[in-house]
Amino acid sequence: xxxxxxxxxxxxxxxxxxxxxxxxxxxxxxxxxxxxxxxxxxxxxxxxxxxxxxxxxxxxxxxxxxxxxxxxxxxxxxxxxxxxxxxxxxxxxxxxxxxxxxxxxxxxxxxxxxxxxxxxxxxxxxxxxxxxxxxxxxxxxxxxxxxxxxxxxxxxxxxxxxxxxxxxxxxxxxxxxxxxxxxxxxxxxxxxxxxxxxxxxxxxxxxxxxxxxxxxxxxxxxxxxxxxxxxxxxxxxxxxxxxxxxxxxxxxxxxxxxxxxxxxxxxxxxxxxxxxxxxxxxxxxxxxxxxxxxxxxxxxxxxxxxxxxxxxxxxxxxxxxxxxxxxxxxxxxxxxxxxxxxxxxxxxxxxxxxxxxxxxxxxxxxxxxxxxxxxxxxxxxxxxxxxxxxxxxxxxxxxxxxxxxxxxxxxxxxxxxxxxxxxxxxxxxxxxxxxxxxxxxxxxxxxxxxxxxxxxxxxxxxxxxxxxxxxxxxxxxxxxxxxxxxxxxxxxxxxxxxxxxxxxxxxxxxxxxxxxxxxxxxxxxxxxxxxxxxxxxxxxxxxxxxxxxxxxxxxxxxxxxxxxxxxxxxxxxxxxxxxxxxxxxxxxxxxxxxxxxxxxxxxxxxxxxxxxxxxxxxxxxxxxxxxxxxxxxxxxxxxxxxxxxxxxxxxxx
Amino acid sequence: xxxxxxxxxxxxxxxxxxxxxxxxxxxxxxxxxxxxxxxxxxxxxxxxxxxxxxxxxxxxxxxxxxxxxxxxxxxxxxxxxxxxxxxxxxxxxxxxxxxxxxxxxxxxxxxxxxxxxxxxxxxxxxxxxxxxxxxxxxxxxxxxxxxxxxxx
Numbered sequence: 001x002x003x004x005x006x007x008x009x010x011x012x013x014x015x016x017x018x019x020x021x022x023x024x025x026x027x028x029x030x031x032x033x034x035x036x037x038x039x040x041x042x043x044x045x046x047x048x049x050x051x052x053x054x055x056x057x058x059x060x061x062x063x064x065x066x067x068x069x070x071x072x073x074x075x076x077x078x079x080x081x082x083x084x085x086x087x088x089x090x091x092x093x094x095x096x097x098x099x100x101x102x103x104x105x106x107x108x109x110x111x112x113x114x115x116x117x118x119x120x121x122x123x124x125x126x127x128x129x130x131x132x133x134x135x136x137x138x139x140x141x142x143x144x145x146x147x148x149x150x151x152x153x154x155x156x157x158x159x160x161x162x163x164x165x166x167x168x169x170x171x172x173x174x175x176x177x178x179x180x181x182x183x184x185x186x187x188x189x190x191x192x193x194x195x196x197x198x199x200x201x202x203x204x205x206x207x208x209x210x211x212x213x214x215x216x217x218x219x220x221x222x223x224x225x226x227x228x229x230x231x232x233x234x235x236x237x238x239x240x241x242x243x244x245x246x247x248x249x250x251x252x253x254x255x256x257x258x259x260x261x262x263x264x265x266x267x268x269x270x271x272x273x274x275x276x277x278x279x280x281x282x283x284x285x286x287x288x289x290x291x292x293x294x295x296x297x298x299x300x301x302x303x304x305x306x307x308x309x310x311x312x313x314x315x316x317x318x319x320x321x322x323x324x325x326x327x328x329x330x331x332x333x334x335x336x337x338x339x340x341x342x343x344x345x346x347x348x349x350x351x352x353x354x355x356x357x358x359x360x361x362x363x364x365x366x367x368x369x370x371x372x373x374x375x376x377x378x379x380x381x382x383x384x385x386x387x388x389x390x391x392x393x394x395x396x397x398x399x400x401x402x403x404x405x406x407x408x409x410x411x412x413x414x415x416x417x418x419x420x421x422x423x424x425x426x427x428x429x430x431x432x433x434x435x436x437x438x439x440x441x442x443x444x445x446x447x448x449x450x451x452x453x454x455x456x457x458x459x460x461x462x463x464x465x466x467x468x469x470x471x472x473x474x475x476x477x478x479x480x481x482x483x484x485x486x487x488x489x490x491x492x493x494x495x496x497x498x499x500x501x502x503x504x505x506x507x508x509x510x511x512x513x514x515x516x517x518x519x520x521x522x523x524x525x526x527x528x529x530x531x532x533x534x535x536x537x538x539x540x541x542x543x544x545x546x547x548x549x550x551x552x553x554x555x556x557x558x559x560x561x562x563x564x565x566x567x568x569x570x571x572x573x574x575x576x577x578x579x580x581x582x583x584x585x586x587x588x589x590x591x592x593x594x595x596x597x598x599x600x601x602x603x604x605x606x607x608x609x610x611x612x613x614x615x616x617x618x619x620x621x622x623x624x625x626x627x628x629x630x631x632x633x634x635x636x637x638x639x640x641x642x643x644x645x646x647x648x649x650x651x652x653x
Numbered sequence: 654x655x656x657x658x659x660x661x662x663x664x665x666x667x668x669x670x671x672x673x674x675x676x677x678x679x680x681x682x683x684x685x686x687x688x689x690x691x692x693x694x695x696x697x698x699x700x701x702x703x704x705x706x707x708x709x710x711x712x713x714x715x716x717x718x719x720x721x722x723x724x725x726x727x728x729x730x731x732x733x734x735x736x737x738x739x740x741x742x743x744x745x746x747x748x749x750x751x752x753x754x755x756x757x758x759x760x761x762x763x764x765x766x767x768x769x770x771x772x773x774x775x776x777x778x779x780x781x782x783x784x785x786x787x788x789x790x791x792x793x794x795x796x797x798x799x800x801x802x803x804x805x
Binding site for chain 1 (some may be wrong): 682726727728729730732739740782783784786787788789
């Protein structure tokens, strides 16, 4: 027995020594274990991520904010869909954000976020994102991480080749996927050819406020405009759009829009467009579109309808647009960091096409055209092509770049990411995705200065990657480390909705400017109160306004009497806190709306139409302090004909 | 196989050695994080925060006090009443109980004060855990509020 113990003891000792050595090695972060894949995506508790990723919500209509490399979800910013959690589209302040010329719309399909740029580099001021279904562009502040502005796009349908910014955020572009009659009219669908137009919109951005203005539209032939990217560096001043359905089919596009061997990349010279606008060579067209602006000082949005748009006709304006033949229904239309190469991803082909900007200019100068389409000159494929990445994979969709002269392209059909060399067009690496990857994102990958450390692939099919949750599965994203010669898959994480594009930025570009709370002194909401002595209730006929405040942990007032059935009661609630991360919530039993979630220094409003006589409680919905459960109040509701006087109090005063 | 007592002891011992070796770094961190040694009020009557010492001039600056009253109304009065105990204590006569610097630090640095200052900590318990909100006053604004307290 003794020997046995000795044996066990030395065994344990050995194991312990090994464990100690092992953990020491790990602490130092060197040695064999440091190349561990999990470690590279691991951000320790309390540590911060290196990058922000703004990932489109697809059919959720929102924009998700993740950290990279951890894949942790920080926030879902409501943009085009209502969000009961944040009262977006429910409170009186944000309802106007979702107004359109079709009325209030509670949902959309958000696709392509793009971060504002200065000198071709992302600058972290704003993110823009498009609504695909009812065409709109939104601007989100990266100080508050709130949607500040939404502009509707007239003459457009399926707002897909959007919302891409130019090198100094001069414009955000929005192109139509579905061509439509412009202006809309009651004609037969068979009259598609030559009667349908594709509107490309240039939305000017005020550099101080970020405010958007629909500066002009170019009425293009009735193709489908799929994606776009800006020229940069030498090609600054140009915008490139991929097209498909140059067949102009209006039924069974699956077959009928896949007939042509080549479709086009449209090269639009927007500096030229500006000249034509200055010369007055535009048509002022009557139309209607909503412009919704959230004002941070009043904490309220307003919606106005605008009535005209300047329209340019490329057939009449030489030098404005050229078509670059590109195989085969190109989806992605991506420009490398130097601005020389425009990459067309023919989604029904196996190859990528790289056009040369220099060759394009040369062909234009020498007027080497191969006919025209609706008055727009078509260049010769052989005159503009710089190279082809042959047999790279099946179904190329989208390309981004690193700093080392490599392109990275997603292939939907063959389910992989392929790394290739810009200039020599040779494939240098490929890695599978799980499964059917759509788009990818490298932070800064659509700019002059990419941060080529991580690549985020956003997949369309999830299948067996996670525990099943019934027939509906979350979409899946995958993170690759691209800092080495070979790409390495380091993380899978689920996403919100179905992401299309994403945009990423280094955390230190954004985090230091992130707002902590709203200054109470700057709150110009017409129903705000600055302290509890201003708390009150006012009646105007059957409309009642409650001027209420919150602070840890009580409402003022918290006892209200004299409300009657049939009243329309507005709760205007100001959060008097002036510290980071102290929101308060409020909800009222039976109110036909969401809670409010009020940030420090902010005022929000919900409407309650009491239907039943009685004494009804309201309470704070966001855990605010140890006394949160005590944060509550009562409203007495009397019959319609009651003569009980309006009164309110807190602690009997 | 039956483990004898001595084996178990040995195992425990070795395992402890392992834990200690491995967590050396973490232990240090824990020690610094839990560095909440409560200094006695007599030792440090000015509390903890940006204000180390404050000697008030003999006369009250009426203009400053008036400004402080306005700030108090907007930023503080939701929890502090000058005629009664409310969510938090009544500030009337506070300078008979605390030093001017303590009052300033309580306004400017409440999170650390309720953790480390014995008086502030006692007050947090006495007031049912209602936290003293940091209303992010500037030092000048806090000084004005203090001047207002002198007029109460």
